[in-house]
Amino acid sequence: MRNKIYLSLVHYPVYNRNRDIVCTSVTNFDIHDISRTCGTYDLKGYRIIVPVEAQKKLTERIIGYWQDGTGGQYNKDRERAFEITKISVSIEETIKEIEEKEGEKPIIITTSARRFPNTIAFKELSDKIISDKKPYLLLFGTGWGLTDEIMEMSDYILEPVRGEAEYNHLSVRSAVAIILDRLLAEK
Amino acid sequence: MRNKIYLSLVHYPVYNRNRDIVCTSVTNFDIHDISRTCGTYDLKGYRIIVPVEAQKKLTERIIGYWQDGTGGQYNKDRERAFEITKISVSIEETIKEIEEKEGEKPIIITTSARRFPNTIAFKELSDKIISDKKPYLLLFGTGWGLTDEIMEMSDYILEPVRGEAEYNHLSVRSAVAIILDRLLAEK
Numbered sequence: 127m128r129n130k131i132y133l134s135l136v137h138y139p140v141y142n143r144n145r146d147i148v149c150t151s152v153t154n155f156d157i158h159d160i161s162r163t164c165g166t167y168d169l170k171g172y173r174i175i176v177p178v179e180a181q182k183k184l185t186e187r188i189i190g191y192w193q194d195g196t197g198g199q200y201n202k203d204r205e206r207a208f209e210i211t212k213i214s215v216s217i218e219e220t221i222k223e224i225e226e227k228e229g230e231k232p233i234i235i236t237t238s239a240r241r242f243p244n245t246i247a248f249k250e251l252s253d254k255i256i257s258d259k260k261p262y263l264l265l266f267g268t269g270w271g272l273t274d275e276i277m278e279m280s281d282y283i284l285e286p287v288r289g290e291a292e293y294n295h296l297s298v299r300s301a302v303a304i305i306l307d308r309l310l311a312e313k
Numbered sequence: 314m315r316n317k318i319y320l321s322l323v324h325y326p327v328y329n330r331n332r333d334i335v336c337t338s339v340t341n342f343d344i345h346d347i348s349r350t351c352g353t354y355d356l357k358g359y360r361i362i363v364p365v366e367a368q369k370k371l372t373e374r375i376i377g378y379w380q381d382g383t384g385g386q387y388n389k390d391r392e393r394a395f396e397i398t399k400i401s402v403s404i405e406e407t408i409k410e411i412e413e414k415e416g417e418k419p420i421i422i423t424t425s426a427r428r429f430p431n432t433i434a435f436k437e438l439s440d441k442i443i444s445d446k447k448p449y450l451l452l453f454g455t456g457w458g459l460t461d462e463i464m465e466m467s468d469y470i471l472e473p474v475r476g477e478a479e480y481n482h483l484s485v486r487s488a489v490a491i492i493l494d495r496l497l498a499e500k
Contacts, residue, residue, distance in 0.1 A: 155342045159484040166475050166483050203482045288353050288498070295390045296353050296490070297346040303487035304494045311475070 128310065130228055130261035132171040133164055134220050135298065137181075139276065140269040149178050150268040152185045157211065158204075159299040165207040167306040171224070173214040182213050189213070217265065217276065224261050232263040236272055236280040237287075237305065239294065246282040248308045255309060264305070266298050315497065317415055317448035319358040320351055321407050322485065324368075326463065327456040336365050337455040339372045344398065345391075346486040352394040354493040358411070360401040369400050376400070404452065404463065411448050419450040423459055423467040424474075424492065426481065433469040435495045442496060451492070453485050 135156055138149035152174060164172040176182050189211055191197040198205030214220045224232045235251065246254075255262055265272060265280070277283065287304055288294045296304070322343055325336035339361060351359040363369050376398055378384040385392030401407045411419045422438065433441075442449055452459060452467070464470065474491055475481045483491070 153342075155340075155346075155484075155486075159342075159487055162482050162484055163487045165480045166478055168478065168480075203480075206480060207482060287494070291353055291355065293352045293355075293390075293393060295349050295394060297342075297349050297486075299342075299484075299486060300346055300350045300490035303483070303490040307474070307491045307494065 128168065128256060129170060130232075131169050131255065131264070131310070132173065132220070132224055132232060132261065133160070133169055133264045133302065133306075134173040134175050134214070134217065134266065135160060135302075136217060136265055136267050136272060136276070137174070137176045138178075138216075139273045140267045141271055141273060142269055145270070147273055148269060149176070149181075152176055152181050154188065155299060156268075157185065157188055158207075160302050161207040161211045162204075163299075163303045163306055164210055167310045169210060169306070172211045173220045173223075174211070175214050175217060175220060177215045182215070185213050221263065224263060228261040230260060232261040233258075233282070234280045235262060235264045235282050235284060236277055237264075237266065237284045237301065238271070238277065239286050241285070242277070242283045244280070244282050245285055247285050248305075251282060251284060252309045266302055268298055315355070315443055316357065317419075318356050318442065318451070318497070319360065319407070319411055319419065319448065320347070320356055320451045320489065320493075321360040321362050321401070321404065321453065322347060322489075323404060323452055323454050323459060323463070324361070324363045325365075325403075326460045327454045328458055328460060329456055332457070334460055335456060336363070336368075339363055339368050341375065342486060343455075344372065344375055345394075347489050348394040348398045349391075350486075350490045350493055351397060354497045356397060356493075359398045360407045360410075361398070362401050362404060362407060364402045369402070372400050408450065411450060415448040417447060419448040420445075420469070421467045422449060422451045422469050422471060423464055424453060424471045424488065425458070425464065426473050428472070429464070429470045431467070431469055432472050434472050438469060438471060439496045453489055455485055
């Protein structure tokens with residue numbers, strides 16, 4: 127149905143380069159670029175998942191500047207992109223929020239450079255999202271990726287964007303853009 | 314042939330919101346995200362066009378940190394993405410560099426939210442790039458877009474990414490990612 131699609135950028139729990147579970151920093155471009163991409167592909171919500179209080183406050187202040195402050199007056203397009211953007215303290219909280227709003231739990235989609243038994247092709251997921259009435263939540267990891275625990279709770283894992291490429295290290299912002307385009311662009 | 318494709322991010326000449334011709338600031342994410350995307354889609358060169366001496370120096374210093382400095386030692390993947398990235402002082406200089414390297418002038422492609430007599434569809438340009446032996450240069454504007462003069466010297470203007478969408482304000486980093494994917498991903 128395309129009108130119940132949510133996206134989350136997960137800053138915790140993710141791995142660092144040594145496979146410790148950490149909380150990564152929010153960058154200003156994670157907020158701006160991904161809000162604008164979500165707005166362009168008509169997503170219903172963009173949730174930035176960050177449980178650390180200081181980072182949560184800073185991120186809320188930046189979003190507030192564009193939603194209610196002088197930023198929105200200066201740039202109306204940006205104000206609009208930020209309408210769907212909010213902070214959430216955890217993946218569980220985001221799932222709960224969607225369940226309360228939509229009346230059922232969302233289908234959880236993650237992405238990975240590896241293949242899993244529940245790996246799904248872009249075309250297949252795109253068809254599913256368009257015909258399905260259920261809400262969907264696309265999770266994107268930061269740092270060195272989502273933890274195994276999160277991967278295991280996903281309903282589907284999207285195939286790699288560039289399975290055949292020798293070099294494949296897109297930024298999460300670029301990956302979000304390409305994946306939403308492949309799933310949701312007019313065909 | 315896909316092996317002579319270049320991309321430039323143009324910081325000058327572009328419009329600001331009042332349609333004055335200006336030079337915009339280079340942001341760190343323009344360097345990182347777009348280098349990584351260009352590396353992932355096997356582009357031959359990424360040129361950041363910035364004529365202002367102070368900005369040129371700063372950008373060269375950032376690139377140098379990842380190409381030769383401690384950044385590259387810390388993160389080998391990033392070092393590799395930066396191999397194809399360089400500063401150029403103008404669009405003309407970039408065209409000259411490509412002409413010297415490839416033995417002929419590149420076909421110039423720009424993007425726009427508007428339609429022009431030489432607007433080309435993604436599918437058509439993708440087929441052309443794959444079968445053509447000529448070099449291609451994709452130009453992306455910052456700020457409020459490339460000047461009319463640059464648009465007029467383009468061989469083709471790519472159709473809008475989201476022609477049907479009500480809200481269509483992708484960041485240039487996201488637009489680069491989507492456009493390279495549409496043109497160059499394995500079909």
